[in-house]
Amino acid sequence: xxxELANLKTTALSLPEGERAELAKDLLMSLDGPADTDVKKxxxxxxxxxxxxxxxxxxxxxxxxxxxANVKKRLNLN
Numbered sequence: 001x002x003x004e005l006a007n008l009k010t011t012a013l014s015l016p017e018g019e020r021a022e023l024a025k026d027l028l029m030s031l032d033g034p035a036d037t038d039v040k041k042x043x044x045x046x047x048x049x050x051x052x053x054x055x056x057x058x059x060x061x062x063x064x065x066x067x068x069a070n071v072k073k074r075l076n077l078n
Contacts, residue, residue: 002010012023053059071077 012020015023050059054061
């Protein structure tokens with residue numbers, strides 16, 4: 001006799017692709033646990049700090065293409 005898990009798998013795999021994707025997302029999110037509000041607050045503070053440094057001219061901004069080219073060069077990917 002099939003187990004409950006086997007029945008769930010069979011049913012889930014018979015769903016349309018979009019519904020399977022939504023189910024997979026919900027299942028993965030259920031493993032993450034609740035969001036940590038302290039982490040969100042800390043990132044908000046860090047983002048504001050970085051924006052303030054940019055606006056004050058204290059941060060050195062780098063061109064993304066140059067950064068990627070330098071990384072590829074250092075990793076010998078050219």
